[in-house]
Amino acid sequence: MSKLIFPNISHKEAYIDMLEEWKNTEEFKIGHVSPGALFRGENFEEFLSLAEADLIENRRWVPATLFFLTEWERILGGIQIRHHINHPNLMEYGWHIWYGIRPSERRKWYATKMLELALVEAKKLWIDRVLLGCYDDNIASQKTIENNGGFFERYTEFEGKKSRRYWIEL
Numbered sequence: 001m002s003k004l005i006f007p008n009i010s011h012k013e014a015y016i017d018m019l020e021e022w023k024n025t026e027e028f029k030i031g032h033v034s035p036g037a038l039f040r041g042e043n044f045e046e047f048l049s050l051a052e053a054d055l056i057e058n059r060r061w062v063p064a065t066l067f068f069l070t071e072w073e074r075i076l077g078g079i080q081i082r083h084h085i086n087h088p089n090l091m092e093y094g095w096h097i098w099y100g101i102r103p104s105e106r107r108k109w110y111a112t113k114m115l116e117l118a119l120v121e122a123k124k125l126w127i128d129r130v131l132l133g134c135y136d137d138n139i140a141s142q143k144t145i146e147n148n149g150g151f152f153e154r155y156t157e158f159e160g161k162k163s164r165r166y167w168i169e170l
Contacts, residue, residue, distance in 0.1 A: 002076065002110065004067040004117045007051050011068060011075065012044045018075045018102050025103055035080035035098035037066045061094065062087055065121065069101070069114040076110050077101035079118045083125050093158055095165075096122065096130045099144075111144040119148060123170045130170060136162040 007015070019039070037054065041047035051066045063083040069076045079099035085091055097118055101110050122130050132150060134141035135158070142164060150166035157163060 002069055002071045002113050002117070004079070004114070004121065005070050007048055007066065007068055009048065011070075014070075014073055014075045015044055015047070015068075021102055021104060034100040035066065035078055037064065037080045037098075038078035038100065061090060065125075067118065067121070069110060069117070075102070076105045077114055079114050081118055081122050081125065081127075084127070085131060092156070094131075095133045096127060097132050106140070111140065112147045115144055115148045119168065119170060128170050130168045132166045132168065133158065133163050134166075136164055 005011075022039070037051065040050050054064045054066065056063060061082065062085070064080050065083070066078060066080045068078055077100050079097060082090070082094070082096050085094055085096055087094070097115065099111060099114055099118070101114070119130065132145050133156070134145065136155065145166045145168070148168060150168045153165040153167055155162060156165055
C-alpha cells in the first residue's frame with residue numbers, strides 16, 4: 001500500500017537507492033527534477049536536516065513539508081507541499097505542490113495517488129485551494145493534476161518554458 005511519510009533516518013538506504021537511479025537520467029543532469037527539495041544536501045543527514053528546517057522556515061521561499069511516497073520500504077517518489085504561497089514570486093511563478101516519481105516507477109499511477117494523498121495533507125494545513133503547475137509538454141503531469149480535480153487556469157512561463165497553471169479546490 002502506498003503512503004506518504006516524512007523523511008527520517010530509517011529511510012537512508014532507500015533514499016540512496018532512489019537517488020542513484022535518478023542520477024542516471026537526463027533530467028537530473030540538466031537540473032530539471034522535481035521536487036528540487038528531494039535532491040538537496042551533500043549527504044542523507046544534510047538532506048534530512050534541510051527537510052526538517054523547511055517545516056519552520058524555508059530560506060528561499062516559504063515553509064514547506066516534503067514527503068516520500070513509499071510502498072513497503074521502497075521510496076517511489078517525493079512531493080513537497082508549501083504551507084502557503086503568500087510570496088510575490090510564488091503567486092505568479094510558483095505552486096503549492098511539486099512532485100516527482102522515480103524513473104522506474106513512472107506510468108503506474110503513483111503520481112496520481114501521491115497527489116491525492118498530498119491534497120489530504122494540504123487540507124490539514126488549512127489550505128482550501130491548491131495551485132499546481134507543469135510544463136506544457138508534460139502530458140503525464142497534466143493528467144495527474146486533472147485526475148485529482150485540477151482545472152486549468154492559464155498559461156504562464158516558468159524557467160523559460162511554457163507552463164500550465166491549475167487550481168484544485170479542497
